[in-house]
Amino acid sequence: MSRTLKIILAANLIVLAVLAFVYPNLMVGPGKLIPGHKQLETDCFACHSKFGGATSERCVTCHKPEQIGKLTSTGLPIVKPLAATPFHQKLVSQNCIACHSDHAGVKRFRQQGRFDHALLDKGSRAQCQSCHKSPADSLHQKISGNCSQCHNQDKWVPATFDHGKYFALDRDHDASCVTCHVRNDYSRYTCYGCHEHSPESIRREHIEEGIRDYDNCVECHRSADEHDIRNRSGGRGGEGGREGHDDDD
Numbered sequence: 001m002s003r004t005l006k007i008i009l010a011a012n013l014i015v016l017a018v019l020a021f022v023y024p025n026l027m028v029g030p031g032k033l034i035p036g037h038k039q040l041e042t043d044c045f046a047c048h049s050k051f052g053g054a055t056s057e058r059c060v061t062c063h064k065p066e067q068i069g070k071l072t073s074t075g076l077p078i079v080k081p082l083a084a085t086p087f088h089q090k091l092v093s094q095n096c097i098a099c100h101s102d103h104a105g106v107k108r109f110r111q112q113g114r115f116d117h118a119l120l121d122k123g124s125r126a127q128c129q130s131c132h133k134s135p136a137d138s139l140h141q142k143i144s145g146n147c148s149q150c151h152n153q154d155k156w157v158p159a160t161f162d163h164g165k166y167f168a169l170d171r172d173h174d175a176s177c178v179t180c181h182v183r184n185d186y187s188r189y190t191c192y193g194c195h196e197h198s199p200e201s202i203r204r205e206h207i208e209e210g211i212r213d214y215d216n217c218v219e220c221h222r223s224a225d226e227h228d229i230r231n232r233s234g235g236r237g238g239e240g241g242r243e244g245h246d247d248d249d
Contacts, residue, residue: 172224
């Protein structure tokens, strides 16, 4: 390579380097900023450090974590919050750029639709409905809270719980969830919430059949059909161990 060509290339590199520092928004900017940061479009170093990129330390100079979702960066109250509940106060670290990027040339929210719930403190991770609206389908309208018993925080679907595996909700048991799961605690259930299902009638019925262990109803009963009984090993049996269909009551 001739000396002249080397000088030309070196000069070009120097010019590009100078322009990158003088006009960084034109030379290396990945796209326009969000409307709220429009006034910073020519001031890259308001958010970026030289040779270090954007840092969360720069973000919190304007956006105080204790005010996010409650007040604007100028201290004015937010009339209509973007989220149902301000949650930035519940984050375990102030790593803003883990989720946010303000340039249109890159994803403004780095894992859009896939928020890492591990960033929240333990107590907040259990309060799904403080941020998320409950689905409007007929099943979820009967349920309040305890989302994690069926769903995980990585993906909403698929849900991991199959109710029919434990008890089939047929037409004879079209009841609201709270009838069997008191206070919407889906880790427990009771069969004493309706008709002849009372502790005394259940005890009497099972004692007559020679059954002494009848606390866990779904261990034998898989649906409302009194003839569809499964034995303790999971197989189906006959009519023995009928639960609560006592015509004498």
